[in-house]
Amino acid sequence: xxxxxxxxxYELPIPLRDQLLAFWGKAQKALNSSAxxxxxxxxxxxxxxxFPRLTCAKFPRRREDISPAERxxxxxxxxxxxxxxxxxxxxxxxxxxxxxxxxxxxxFRRWEGDLSDFIEDPHWGDLGRLSLLIQLSAGLxxxxxxxxxxxxxxxxNIFVRxxxxxxxxxxxxxxxxxxxxxRN
Numbered sequence: 001x002x003x004x005x006x007x008x009x010y011e012l013p014i015p016l017r018d019q020l021l022a023f024w025g026k027a028q029k030a031l032n033s034s035a036x037x038x039x040x041x042x043x044x045x046x047x048x049x050x051f052p053r054l055t056c057a058k059f060p061r062r063r064e065d066i067s068p069a070e071r072x073x074x075x076x077x078x079x080x081x082x083x084x085x086x087x088x089x090x091x092x093x094x095x096x097x098x099x100x101x102x103x104x105x106x107x108f109r110r111w112e113g114d115l116s117d118f119i120e121d122p123h124w125g126d127l128g129r130l131s132l133l134i135q136l137s138a139g140l141x142x143x144x145x146x147x148x149x150x151x152x153x154x155x156x157n158i159f160v161r162x163x164x165x166x167x168x169x170x171x172x173x174x175x176x177x178x179x180x181x182x183r184n
Contacts, residue, residue, distance in 0.1 A: 006068040009059075009101040018042055021057040024100060025107050035061060037152040039075065043110060054110035058094075059103050072104050079106050082181075085146045090139030092159050092179040111179065112162045115155035118176070128173030139180035150180070157181045 009017065018030035027044035031054075034041045044055045060075035076097075085091050094106040115132075118124070124132075136158065143150065150157075163175040 004101055006102060007062065009103040010062040012101075020100060021105065024098060024105065025055055025057050027055060034156075036157070038078070052109050056108050056110045058106045058108060068102065072102070075104050075106075079104070081146075081148055085143050085148055088139060088142040090135045090178050090180060091142055092181045111159045112165060113160050115158040115160060115178070118160050119155055124173045128176065131174050132176065132178055135178040136180065139178060143180060 005011070012020070014033075018033070021042050022028065022030045022044055025044045026046070028047045029045050031043040031045050033043065038061055039058045040061050042057045044057060046053050046055060060071045063071060066074075079094055079097055082091075083093055092108065094108050096107040098105050098107075140150065140153075157180070159179040159181060161177040161179060163169060163177060164171075169175050
């Protein structure tokens with residue numbers, strides 16, 4: 001039996017890696033990718049007739065200064081803490097975690113965007129902005145109360161859900177919900 005190298009997942013050509021993530025994420029295709037402080041994210045499209053249409057797969061960033069086992073352990077610790085803190089309407093959570101070629105992969109719902117997509121929107125009124133600040137404070141207070149201190153707080157780590165895409169609601173900027181992506 002052939003042993004799989006510990007970094008085999010990272011050595012895959014990116015299109016093949018993205019196809020693998022789409023397959024295990026039960027998505028039609030991978031769209032694009034992004035990277036954060038400690039992880040990489042591949043955005044997935046489930047197709048027109050599937051809800052939620054957009055999801056994403058997050059996995060630990062390859063770092064040469066720590067072993068593959070330590071990378072996986074740190075990532076899983078973060079996901080475990082994030083999952084434990086998600087019982088709040090303003091905290092983001094993974095819906096599945098699997099291993100592909102020894103690398104932990106967390107799957108998340110992809111909302112309508114992150115705060116960087118909305119922060120400069122001139123259509124938001126003062127009431128909507130105040131609502132977002134209150135939601136952000138509530139989500140962070142919930143995490144802090146559980147021992148989580150966000151170490152990479154920035155607009156790209158605060159997701160925005162527009163409830164009007166799911167429900168028939170009157171037009172107002174109060175239907176946006178912030179979800180803090182925890183990071184310990």
